[in-house]
Amino acid sequence: MESSIRSESIPNNVNLDSAPGLVRAMSHWQSRFKEWWLERGPSAFQSHQVYLRTAVSVEPDGWARYEHVRMPEYRWGIFLAPSVRDRTIGFGDMQGQPVWQEPPEEHRESLRWLIAMQGDAEPASVEQQRLLGSTCPSLYDLRNLLQVNVEEARHLWGMSYLLLRYFGAEGWNAAEELLDRSSGDVERPRVLDAFNAPVEDWLHFFMYTAFTDRVGKVQLQAAAESAFDPLARTARFMATEEAHHLFVGETGVGRVLQRTVELMKNSPNGSARELGGIDLPVIQKYLNLWYSLTMDLFGAEVSRKAGAVFANGVKGRPKEAMFEDHDERGRSLRVESWDTAANAFRYQDVPVRSAMNEVLRGLFTLDCRSVVERWNKVLASQGLQERLQLPSRRFNRQQGLLSSGHFALDGTPVSAEEWARRRSEWLPTEDDRAAVRNVQARAVLAPGEMANWIAPPPRGIHGKPLDFAYVRVET
Ligand SMILES: [Fe+2]
Ligand SMILES: [Fe+2]
Numbered sequence: 455m456e457s458s459i460r461s462e463s464i465p466n467n468v469n470l471d472s473a474p475g476l477v478r479a480m481s482h483w484q485s486r487f488k489e490w491w492l493e494r495g496p497s498a499f500q501s502h503q504v505y506l507r508t509a510v511s512v513e514p515d516g517w518a519r520y521e522h523v524r525m526p527e528y529r530w531g532i533f534l535a536p537s538v539r540d541r542t543i544g545f546g547d548m549q550g551q552p553v554w555q556e557p558p559e560e561h562r563e564s565l566r567w568l569i570a571m572q573g574d575a576e577p578a579s580v581e582q583q584r585l586l587g588s589t590c591p592s593l594y595d596l597r598n599l600l601q602v603n604v605e606e607a608r609h610l611w612g613m614s615y616l617l618l619r620y621f622g623a624e625g626w627n628a629a630e631e632l633l634d635r636s637s638g639d640v641e642r643p644r645v646l647d648a649f650n651a652p653v654e655d656w657l658h659f660f661m662y663t664a665f666t667d668r669v670g671k672v673q674l675q676a677a678a679e680s681a682f683d684p685l686a687r688t689a690r691f692m693a694t695e696e697a698h699h700l701f702v703g704e705t706g707v708g709r710v711l712q713r714t715v716e717l718m719k720n721s722p723n724g725s726a727r728e729l730g731g732i733d734l735p736v737i738q739k740y741l742n743l744w745y746s747l748t749m750d751l752f753g754a755e756v757s758r759k760a761g762a763v764f765a766n767g768v769k770g771r772p773k774e775a776m777f778e779d780h781d782e783r784g785r786s787l788r789v790e791s792w793d794t795a796a797n798a799f800r801y802q803d804v805p806v807r808s809a810m811n812e813v814l815r816g817l818f819t820l821d822c823r824s825v826v827e828r829w830n831k832v833l834a835s836q837g838l839q840e841r842l843q844l845p846s847r848r849f850n851r852q853q854g855l856l857s858s859g860h861f862a863l864d865g866t867p868v869s870a871e872e873w874a875r876r877r878s879e880w881l882p883t884e885d886d887r888a889a890v891r892n893v894q895a896r897a898v899l900a901p902g903e904m905a906n907w908i909a910p911p912p913r914g915i916h917g918k919p920l921d922f923a924y925v926r927v928e929t
């Protein structure tokens with residue numbers, strides 16, 4: 455049978471031409487992917503020309519091309535970062551041994567699991583964000599949303615490629631499942647809870663790309679250390695794109711803050727909401743919500759599976775070379791838990807290997823702290839006294855050793871009654887969400903125009919002016 459795709463229709467640097475069987479498998483998967491994109495990808499603007507960047511190589515000085523393209527015609531490619539000569543395993547029991555070009559039999563299952571978990575989050579985020587286009591604050595922001603969406607879809611391609619190429623029939627099934635599951639679906643939901651709720655407004659979207667995509671970055675950096683070289687190289691290149699998603703989130707929240715302060719200054723009562731903006735306490739509540747939701751994504755504080763994955767070389771830590779000890783056989787980490795019956799914290803010393811999820815969570819928190827510091831610089835530069843705060847790691851946890859307790863933003867234990875009473879101070883209420891939806895009720899689609907609740911960005915995309923037609927809506 456003549457294949458409906460040729461490898462040249464999939465930009466790649468993995469020599470697809472040399473593997474006709476794989477091209478056939480990918481062709482089948484591609485047709486299902488296209489159905490998925492149209493059904494569960496962005497709900498609007500599919501037939502519009504969008505100024506998108508497409509990955510065309512992995513060369514640092516020219517890996518992307520920028521042009522107007524209709525999203526269904528986007529060329530989702532497969533790119534692995536260049537291989538490192540004589541690369542050896544950098545951590546765990548097999549440190550110093552050559553990396554694997556094929557998954558070894560004994561680690562096949564955990565590799566497949568890891569790739570499928572990463573793969574599930576990519577399309578989930580596209581599904582969660584699918585309705586946002588209809589309330590975009592500008593063409594600049596609309597384009598950024600759609601850019602993030604096509605790149606998450608490319609990450610799905612990257613993970614599916616690994617499953618189809620290296621994991622036989624089970625890999626094939628796993629790749630199909632990535633398209634079968636659907637965010638929020640009752641019967642076949644996405645694997646993790648946090649990927650099953652819709653991202654219902656743009657403040658949620660910016661917090662999502664600031665925090666949830668940052669979890670993605672940490673996990674990709676950890677996968678980039680993997681002894682399975684094709685995974686390491688895929689993850690390294692994905693991290694390049696991920697940086698843009700974090701930029702969209704961080705600068706998005708920064709621009710909301712800037713506008714909020716401007717409106718506060720202009721309002722006789724100091725209220726941004728009165729002038730069609732978003733109040734600072736609401737922004738803080740959204741931050742509290744998304745930070746606590748993403749903390750749960752790292753998994754159990756004490757996990758033998760996480761320990762085994764590290765010991766076996768399947769997944770390391772971000773920038774493993776920066777750590778002193780790449781073996782971590784002898785050291786331990788103090789892990790906190792909440793004892794509901796005794797109404798007290800408990801502490802246990804756990805081998806670092808088994809506490810690997812906690813190690814990653816700690817790195818993530820450090821990263822988030824510097825993001826919040828940068829947001830606070832926006833407030834300080836406008837002469838405002840108020841500051842945003844990152845909540846305690848104990849706050850609002852639904853998973854793990856702290857989830858049975860209730861804690862205030864600063865981590866102080868509170869009773870269930872106090873939690874119920876003060877929840878609306880700490881997390882977005884229906885009224886807060888409605889207020890945000892209200893100011894974002896309609897899309898702003900004129901080139902150069904900006905919704906009232908957000909400041910314009912300092913510059914456009916890829917050297918283009920702010921009033922550039924980032925999405926051609928007139929056609
Ligand atoms: Fe991604
Ligand atoms: Fe992302």
